[in-house]
Amino acid sequence: MKISMQLRYDGDIVAAARQVSALEDAGLDLVWVPEAYGFDAPSFMGYLAARTGRVEIGSGILSVFTRTPALLAMTAAGVDALSGGRAHLGIGTSGPQVVEGMHGVPYHAPVARTRETIEVMRAFWRRDEPVTYDGRTVRLPLPDGDRGGSGLGVPMRLLTAPVRPEVPVWVAALGPKNVRMAAETADGWLPMFFVPEWCDQVWGPSLRAGAAARGPGRGPLSISAGGLLAIGPDAARHRERARGQLALFIGGMGAPGHNYYYDLVCRYGYAREAEAIQRLFLAGDRKGAAAAVPAGLLEATTICGPESYVKDRLAAYREAGVTHLQVAPVPAEGETEAALLTRLKDLCG
Numbered sequence: 001m002k003i004s005m006q007l008r009y010d011g012d013i014v015a016a017a018r019q020v021s022a023l024e025d026a027g028l029d030l031v032w033v034p035e036a037y038g039f040d041a042p043s044f045m046g047y048l049a050a051r052t053g054r055v056e057i058g059s060g061i062l063s064v065f066t067r068t069p070a071l072l073a074m075t076a077a078g079v080d081a082l083s084g085g086r087a088h089l090g091i092g093t094s095g096p097q098v099v100e101g102m103h104g105v106p107y108h109a110p111v112a113r114t115r116e117t118i119e120v121m122r123a124f125w126r127r128d129e130p131v132t133y134d135g136r137t138v139r140l141p142l143p144d145g146d147r148g149g150s151g152l153g154v155p156m157r158l159l160t161a162p163v164r165p166e167v168p169v170w171v172a173a174l175g176p177k178n179v180r181m182a183a184e185t186a187d188g189w190l191p192m193f194f195v196p197e198w199c200d201q202v203w204g205p206s207l208r209a210g211a212a213a214r215g216p217g218r219g220p221l222s223i224s225a226g227g228l229l230a231i232g233p234d235a236a237r238h239r240e241r242a243r244g245q246l247a248l249f250i251g252g253m254g255a256p257g258h259n260y261y262y263d264l265v266c267r268y269g270y271a272r273e274a275e276a277i278q279r280l281f282l283a284g285d286r287k288g289a290a291a292a293v294p295a296g297l298l299e300a301t302t303i304c305g306p307e308s309y310v311k312d313r314l315a316a317y318r319e320a321g322v323t324h325l326q327v328a329p330v331p332a333e334g335e336t337e338a339a340l341l342t343r344l345k346d347l348c349g
Contacts, residue, residue: 001322004028004029005033008136009036030224058087059091064113065094065113073120074210077163093113118186129157187218187221222240227329228241230332232307235306246298265297
């Protein structure tokens with residue numbers, strides 16, 4: 001397995017970029033640059049491209065509702081050129097709270113939007129002919145009268161040839177339909193709160209159905225998943241650090257009835273606990289919501305324990321098809337993140 005991690009974006013991003021350089025030397029294979037509703041990811045990806053020489057750089061993630069498919073294709077091709085072919089494009093749908101609340105764009109047909117975005121991006125990267133597309137959510141050129149179109153648009157192609165025929169496209173997906181679509185069309189899948197032992201039970205049918213429809217030239221689906229990482233005799237205590245994030249996503253990342261993370265935890269068998277977490281979180285009791293996260297879920301979604309335990313967890317991720325172990329390192333006292341990643345690389349073999 002390759003090693004990936006998500007960059008912190010809630011602090012000094014220039015300092016974070018310096019840290020990526022050190023982690024690159026320690027063997028980090030891929031860094032994911034988040035966007036959410038903070039700074040834009042592509043600016044930082046370009047900065048990282050200039051500050052690094054080997055590590056691959058992915059967006060984790062860009063919403064398909066905040067940029068047109070053509071702009072996503074242009075952005076990915078641009079970062080790929082700046083980095084010498086090291087870019088990965090992670091995309092997803094976000095949710096209606098952010099898409100409609102911040103961007104003022106209707107949250108409509110998210111699975112179709114993602115599929116059509118991938119198809120249009122790949123058409124632009126090929127540059128074999130001007131791009132036309134007649135889909136449910138994307139129409140190029142825009143016809144007269146469609147969403148206010150003038151009818152004057154003409155088919156176009158990218159002006160600059162990309163450095164690679166395609167940039168690898170990763171889809172962040174949790175729901176059955178979206179996971180199936182990702183397994184059929186994407187190069188990689190970005191699940192959150194992934195538990196390898198429960199993968200087949202929760203996502204197996206969707207992954208198999210998507211794989212059955214996958215084009216023969218697409219290659220196997222890559223998967224980037226993992227969690228908080230700590231290695232040592234007393235490292236299990238660091239699982240507690242994940243409580244706040246789990247409570248935030250289960251309780252507040254989406255409206256009631258439209259929260260992918262809540263639904264996922266229910267499918268894991270924690271429906272009663274998920275309801276309590278969401279109720280407490282939305283009532284403003286964040287500490288209570290965090291306390292309601294069950295210990296079993298904390299352990300299942302983290303990689304914290306003695307070296308022998310971590311080896312077993314790595315084997316479980318590998319068995320579940322994970323190709324890029326995605327970690328949030330928690331070094332031991334006196335240890336650096338780079339040193340911890342070096343230890344992890346040794347365990348991965």
